[in-house]
Amino acid sequence: MKKFLIPAMMGIVASIQLSGCAGPGYSSNVYPNQAYPTANYPYSTSQQPYYAAYGTVDSIQLAQSNSTSGGGSILGGLIGGLLGTQVGGGQGRTAATVVGAVSGAIIGDQMERRNNASRTQYQIGVRLDNGMYQTLTQDSVYGLNVGDRVRIENNIAYRF
Secondary structure, eight states: OHHHHHHHHHHHHHHHHHHGGGOTTOOOTTSTTSOOOOTTOSSOTTSOOOOEEEEEEEEEEEEOOOOOOSHHHHHHHHHHHHHHTTSOSTHHHHHHHHHHHHHHHHHHHHHHHHHHHTTOEEEEEEEETTSOEEEEEESOOTTOOTTOEEEEETTEEEEO
């Protein structure tokens, strides 16, 4: 029993000595000129603080979205080639496969371009009230013009 008593007592003494390090008056170099944040801090660690900035629209530009990734061409070519193998036999089957793959790639590229055309975006440059400059990319200008006062919330500019 004495063999277990001495290590247990040493553990208790060590925990009492170390518990003094985590007291409420503990300060660190993280906040050298400020009080350490306490439970009275207005935001909990799980919430993002509400942020809104104000400024003036400096520029509005259309962001081009005519580029394609090539996925439509590849998928269209594969489907067209598979359909082409179902037609004819011998040399006719090979020709049908090539024609199907080429026309499928062209159709797939056009479909991808049409889908991307509906995703037109605008780059809006805003001179903030604090002197900083911010560029936003959004789907609509919401009736904004150069010189309008705006409020920025969640990276979207609204007329103010």
